[in-house]
Amino acid sequence: MTESRFTRDTAVEAVGAGRYRGEVVEGWSVSPVGSVPNGGYLLAMAARAMRDPTPHPDPVTITAHFLAPPRPGAVDIDVEVVRSGRRHSTVRGELHQDGRPMVALLGAFGDLSAAEGPTRQDRRPVELPPVEECEAWADEAQRRAEAAGEAPPGFALRFDRRTPPGMMGWSQGRPVGRGRMGGWIRWPDGPMDGLGLLAVADAYPPAVFNSGEGELGWVPTLELTVQVRKRPARGWLASMFTTDSVTAGYLEEDGEVWDAEGDLVALSRQLALAARPAH
Amino acid sequence: MTESRFTRDTAVEAVGAGRYRGEVVEGWSVSPVGSVPNGGYLLAMAARAMRDPTPHPDPVTITAHFLAPPRPGAVDIDVEVVRSGRRHSTVRGELHQDGRPMVALLGAFGDLSAAEGPTRQDRRPVELPPVEECEAWADEAQRRAEAAGEAPPGFALRFDRRTPPGMMGWSQGRPVGRGRMGGWIRWPDGPMDGLGLLAVADAYPPAVFNSGEGELGWVPTLELTVQVRKRPARGWLASMFTTDSVTAGYLEEDGEVWDAEGDLVALSRQLALAARPAH
DSSP: OOOOHHHHHEEEEEEETTTEEEEEGGGEEOOSSOEOOOOHHHHHHHHHHHHTOOOOOOOEEEEEEEOOOOEEEEEEEEEEEEESSSSSSSEEEEEEEEEEEEEEEEEEEEEEGGSSOOOOSSSOOOOOOGGSSSEEEEEEEHHHHHTTTSSOGGGTTTTEEEEEEETTTGGGGGSSEEEEEEEEOSSSSSSSOHHHHHHHTTTTTGGGGGOOOOOOOOOOOOEEEEEOSOOOOOOOEEEEEEEOOOETTTEEEEEEEEESOEEEEEEEEEEEEEOOOOO | OOOOOOHTTTOOOETTTTEEEEEEEEGGGOOOSSOOHHHHHHHHHHHHHTTTTSSOEEEEEEEEESSSOOSSEEEEEEEEEEESSSOOOOOOOOEEEETEEEEEEEEEEEGGGGGSSSHHHHHHHOOOEEEEESSSOOOHHHHHHHHHTOOOOOOOTTTEEEOOOOTGGGGTTTSSEEEEEEEEEEEESOOOOOHHHHHTTTTTGGGGTTTTTTOOOOOOOOEEEEEOSSOOSSSSSSEEEEEOEEETTTTEEEEEETTTOOOEEEEEEEEEOOOOOOO
């Protein structure tokens, strides 16, 4: 089995006591104001470093505070195990570049394959139209152009995303009127694991763009927390992200991700800032 | 204006560079397995220390990981400002006792009185029966007994809580059948501020007790994140906490708190563990 691009691009290596080095790769940048690496991508890379000194592979809950965007290139991730228990390890992380902190993290890691306890689902799964009725964001022409070096690497190509008809209408001035965003999602080139879900939790444009709240500028994430519940089954994931409360520019975005077996695999919540664009 | 008991009992003093000392007071303990200080109380005390070196009084988002319960008595809180910006300060905290870490924290603080940006509410406020139709948890006889030293200080007396009829039926074997818990809440003796909301976010028994999932033992919180949106207006707060997804023992509890002006003042989410009781 070949490694997915996500796995390659979030690789880290130990370079000293409690320090890991990773490479922020250009193709994971979004471009709202210059080129900014996607937050979920940075979170996944840091989580890979943070779990390394523990016997616990799965981030059962991990929080990232985004302080400043690193440039593409080398970053260091400092890792400190705060508590090492039988069932969970609690770990602090800090991703920095040129000595400047960029992402501060705190997470608990466990082993979901060994989790035991009651299971009860009162939540209704995310409902989406069939994949074949949804819209792909990146078509084959784009993929060929990037592969041939004829186009810059694009964030849209990192995921295979299919959105329900109308979900992207906000980009042509037709928001759906509620803060909802999401669709089917998977890697284009390999299976999804628990770390991949951290990137899935930040893979869509802000849900608030669909609220009809009028023109908003850049919506930077202050903090993102993801709970991973299950390593996903093979196949498409169904995801939905919701913003219901915007308070003087502060907004939450709550996400749910379900797998092909109909199980909830992740819950996410972020705090972001919405601002009117400067003119 | 006299200080509320909450303000007194969460007081901290600087005792060195980046170190604060607080006193965990007996009356904030819950007693599921021995006497364990309430998590929201510890979070609020730590947040008071964490905001001290910043110009930002309000915890706009703060995350606590609960590692081990301190005993009543002195605790130290180590505080490190990771980034100090114009609008937000990002701060790490660690509450420890006898050199052992008990709570690890990461938060962003701001000044909500200066927040500017769009406001939009698509969430329906928590609906509760009128206060006078709800049930008080602590009556005057209890209060008098504690004040006279005739009864041990009780967590139930720290808050003035009024729950809708039936909400506490789980304790007599009549759960409502969904993971819901909440009601009206305020301090018995003073106004509520942003730090108080951190305690409100953890002031009720686990919502999962109302799910009808059968007998559950102790439901320890692994992690609690609270977003504070507004300093609450004077008066009763309406709160509701919800657990919809229990996965092999892992469960979320999502909270909303609204103030007497009808504004959302806090959103919370915790990750907790449910286990069958050992017999």
